[in-house]
Amino acid sequence: MEELTSIHNQHVKNWKKLQTKKYRRQTGRYLLDGWHLVQEAHKAGIEILQLIGTDEQLxxxxxxxxLSAEVYQVTEEIMRHITETVTPQGIAAVVEMPNAHQVPSAPLNGAWLLLDRVQDPGNVGxxxxxxxxxxxxxxxxGDRSADLFSPKVVRSMQGSQFHLQMYEGDLSKWIEDFKQVDAPVYGTQLNPAAKSFRDVHPGATFALIMGNEGHGMSxxxxxxxxxxxxxxxRGEAESLNVAVSAGILMFQLNQGLAD
Amino acid sequence: MEELTSIHNQHVKNWKKLQTKKYRRQTGRYLLDGWHLVQEAHKAGIEILQLIGTDEQLxxxxxxxxLSAEVYQVTEEIMRHITETVTPQGIAAVVEMPNAHQVPSAPLNGAWLLLDRVQDPGNVGxxxxxxxxxxxxxxxxGDRSADLFSPKVVRSMQGSQFHLQMYEGDLSKWIEDFKQVDAPVYGTQLNPAAKSFRDVHPGATFALIMGNEGHGMSxxxxxxxxxxxxxxxRGEAESLNVAVSAGILMFQLNQGLAD
Structure with missing residues (x-):
């Protein structure tokens, strides 16, 4: 166990830099903040590359x-610095991002959610x-959505990233891949002339696409x-929050599987 | 039209104080920020007691x-001050709150949402x-939920308060009122032993209760x-965001009416 007391230490600087997309891409790593996420990662069999904690928490x-080959004891100041949280729990971990630019090796199956330029990190999470x-x-x-492993998205995913396959990619190509296996792909549209979601009953394999908060899907x-x-x-309401819409649609389309 | 240039003007001080629950209760008024809300209020036949705008917007x-008997032209600084918004649209209005402590005069009917200690203003809105x-x-x-007319709740309601009956009160009494008219009241619980929401098909009159973000219903x-x-x-997910859950339940329970 290494003890760090300065925010100018190179490890601390690197953890801080994990807040940027660029550095996460360079290293292939991201930061988990708090016990819940660290435990979820461990339960899911994810290797804890570095465990960072305050004296008290460790x-x-x-x-x-x-759990980790590398354990660092740090000050509360360092913890606040690297997590950008006012009152951090005092524990964090560095783990590998899934290789999001791969494509699934097995044929596509199951229910998939595709996000087209959803920009609010809380909505994505x-x-x-x-x-x-x-x-x-x-x-x-897709390309212009909030980054899946930014601190805000990670906070609101609450560990669900460990239970799902997570990818980034060209949604147009993904749609073609679903069509190749004869799986329906459902877009979403604020247009009463579109199909009511209650009239659709897909099988086990399908994709649902949610679009940008203000502009919808491309x-x-x-x-x-x-x-x-x-x-x-109802006529007087103009739209639903995108995360609420996604919830209504996902629980409707995936009825058989979720029960 | 009166022109105001100082944030020390008494009108400006009063508008600023509408950010507090106490002053909203004292005056029975609240502030709408932005064109969309002002227009929604007007469309709904709500009287615009005071209209406040920058030179440019007016x-x-x-x-x-x-629309209003009292129109005030203010500086952008005043607008930022009273709306607590970094880049306000430059238009605001003071309107009356509905008399939320009344009870409906006609017998209860239709679908109702009851909120038990929901604390996040964004969730409530x-x-x-x-x-x-x-x-x-x-x-x-109910008593300990976020205040319905706080600036954050008003922002996220996006004008829906003008399309709904809005009340505050003792939820226990409200439940009894629904029972009196033989309308079912559905609570919600993070408990797989409770009834699946898919197995419930109420008629036109019912109530749905959502609970606190961390602790659920009392x-x-x-x-x-x-x-x-x-x-x-699915077993691995621990819970849904309360606003997402509410959306799934409301669109399931109120199928006949919403279509």
Missing amino acids: DAHQDLIG TMVRTADAAGFTGVVV KELLAQTTANLYIPM | DAHQDLIG TMVRTADAAGFTGVVV KELLAQTTANLYIPM
């Missing part, structure tokens, strides 16, 4: 020190967490789907 | 000046907005309901 959880609860198999984010993707779905709403 | 919307979209009739908040209220509902989830 003392209180002796059993977890063995909440949708990943909801996909997990709804029994989905994986999540794919026209190009809307044109490529099997069908585009609409949630019928 | 110029651009001459037609709306007639999103649930009100979703209730509107799902065709609900009204929303009732035991007392859970004991008072007709049935308590559960959203079946």
Whole structure:
């Protein structure tokens, strides 16, 4: 165990840099903040590359020190610095990001959530967490969505990233891949002329695409789907929050699997 | 039209004080920030007691000046001060709060959402907005929920308060009122032994209760309901965001009405 007291230490600087997308891409790693996420990672069989804790927290959880080959005892100031949290729990860990630019090796199956330029990190994280609860198999984010492993998205995913396959990629290509295995791909549209979501009953393998908070899905993707779905709403309401819509749709489309 | 340039002006001080629950209760008024909300209020036939705008915004919307007997032209600094927004749109209005402590005069009917100690303003606002979209009739908040007319709740309701009946009160009494008209009251519980939400098909009049983000509904209220509902989830997910759960439940329970 190494004891660090300065925020100018090179380890501390590197952990801090994990807040940037660029450095996460360079190293292939990201930071988990708090006991819940560290334990979820361990339960999921994810290797804890570095475990970082305050004196007090490491003392209180002796059993977890063995989880990692590299353990660092740090000050509360360092903890606040690297987590950008006002009152951090005092424990963090560095783990590997899944290799998100791969494509699945086995044929596509199960329910998948595709995110087209969803920009609010809280929305992205909440949708990943909801996909997990709804029994989905994986999540794919397109080019201009919030980064899956940014601190805010990680906080709101609450560990669901360990239960799902997580990918980044060209959604247009993913749609073609689903079509190749005869699986329907459902877009979503704020358009009463689209298909009511209650009229769709897919089998076990399908994809659902949610779009940008303000602008919805891109026209190009809307044109490529099997069908585009609409949630019928009372006239006076103009739209639903994207994460709420995604929840309604995922629990409706994946009924058989989630129960 | 009165022109105000100092944040020490008494009107400005009063508008600023509308950010506090205490002053909203004293005056029975709250502040709408932005064109969308002002227009929604007008469309709903709500009287605009005071219209507050910057030079530029009032110029651009001459037609709306007639909406209010009291129009104030203010500086951008004043606008930022009273809205606590970094880049306000430059238009705001003071309107009356509905008399939330009344009870409905007609017999209860329609779908109602009851909130038991939901504390995050964004969650409360999103649930009100979703209730509107799902065709609900009204929303009732219990004692220790976020205040319905706080600036953050108002921002996230996006005008849905004008389409719904809005009350505050003792939820225990409200449950009894629903029972009096033989309408079912559904609680919600993170408990797989509770009733699956898919197995419930209420008529046009019912109530749904959502609980606190961390602790759920109070035991007392859970004991008072007709049935308590559960959203079946994949084992590894621990819970859903309360606003997402509310959306799934509201669109399931109110199917007939929302379509």
